[in-house]
Amino acid sequence: MxxxxxxxxxxxxxARAKTLTNAAKIIGVEHSTVARRVQALExxxxxxxxxxxxxxxxxxxxxxxxxxxxxxxxxxxLQIEKPHNPLEGRVRIGTPEGFGTAFLxxxxxxxxxxxxxxxxxxxxxxxxxxxxHREADIVISIDRPKSGPYIITRLTDYCxxxxxxxxxxxxxxxxxxxxxxxxxxxxxxxxxLVYSPELYxxxxxxxxxxxxxxxxxxxxxQLAVSADAGLAILPKFLAENRPELQQVLxxxxxxxxxxxxxxxxxxxxxxxIKLVWDFLRKHVDTQQPLLMD
Numbered sequence: 001m002x003x004x005x006x007x008x009x010x011x012x013x014x015a016r017a018k019t020l021t022n023a024a025k026i027i028g029v030e031h032s033t034v035a036r037r038v039q040a041l042e043x044x045x046x047x048x049x050x051x052x053x054x055x056x057x058x059x060x061x062x063x064x065x066x067x068x069x070x071x072x073x074x075x076x077x078l079q080i081e082k083p084h085n086p087l088e089g090r091v092r093i094g095t096p097e098g099f100g101t102a103f104l105x106x107x108x109x110x111x112x113x114x115x116x117x118x119x120x121x122x123x124x125x126x127x128x129x130x131x132x133h134r135e136a137d138i139v140i141s142i143d144r145p146k147s148g149p150y151i152i153t154r155l156t157d158y159c160x161x162x163x164x165x166x167x168x169x170x171x172x173x174x175x176x177x178x179x180x181x182x183x184x185x186x187x188x189x190x191x192x193l194v195y196s197p198e199l200y201x202x203x204x205x206x207x208x209x210x211x212x213x214x215x216x217x218x219x220x221x222q223l224a225v226s227a228d229a230g231l232a233i234l235p236k237f238l239a240e241n242r243p244e245l246q247q248v249l250x251x252x253x254x255x256x257x258x259x260x261x262x263x264x265x266x267x268x269x270x271x272x273i274k275l276v277w278d279f280l281r282k283h284v285d286t287q288q289p290l291l292m293d
Contacts, residue, residue: 100124
């Protein structure tokens with residue numbers, strides 16, 4: 001069976017880009033060309049490699065099995081094309097939105113200055129990343145996978161507390177106990193868009209509270225609290241350096257969560273992956289005062 005190398009390249013780009021439009025932009029062709037090439041590859045292999053989902057083109061089991069094989073071919077081609085420097089390349093990091101934006105960005109800018117030949121793709125979005133679909137090289141997650149071909153480490157614990165803006169607190173009833181919270185407005189997640197049960201904090205309080213402003217984005221929640229929308233349970237690293245925010249019930253309400261860092265077993269020895277991995281472990285450790293009490 002003869003397989004066209006160009007078809008394999010189109011397949012790999014679509015597997016990473018998820019949509020025909022994005023893949024076409026990357027390659028510089030019409031989206032119909034991408035579809036035609038991938039369909040030709042599927043016919044040659046005699047199996048579907050993608051399934052259409054609301055999020056775009058998702059890999060089938062056969063497609064997922066094919067990705068690492070083509071990536072090895074891609075790496076071999078790149079080594080032939082130019083001398084390989086193990087400390088160059090691209091590392092894609094998937095992370096929760098707030099942690100990636102408010103905390104990791106500065107660390108990774110520092111990394112980029114130290115290692116300018118390594119390009120960083122930081123993807124801070126409120127979702128669970130699928131390492132098996134090659135959505136990222138390194139994933140930081142608030143949920144620890146129960147199984148899978150992963151290398152996993154506890155990156156750090158972090159605490160969450162109730163915050164409100166100083167102007168909101170000055171204009172509303174004083175808060176001395178958990179019962180006093182019933183007199184206040186709250187900002188929280190949208191129930192049916194919560195991507196992890198770990199995010200249910202307001203619901204764990206011993207009283208029933210209703211949110212008046214909801215968002216799937218923790219950054220939007222923080223901005224809403226800063227704009228006097230009400231109180232919210234926010235990570236310390238997101239609220240601590242905001243001078244307009246103030247903790248409420250400091251000694252009575254406190255949640256502790258964990259960020260896990262993981263990568264695929266077959267990526268753990270890649271020099272660029274290991275370099276980023278070790279850098280994050282070391283530098284997150286130095287930032288504990290911002291993450292925990």
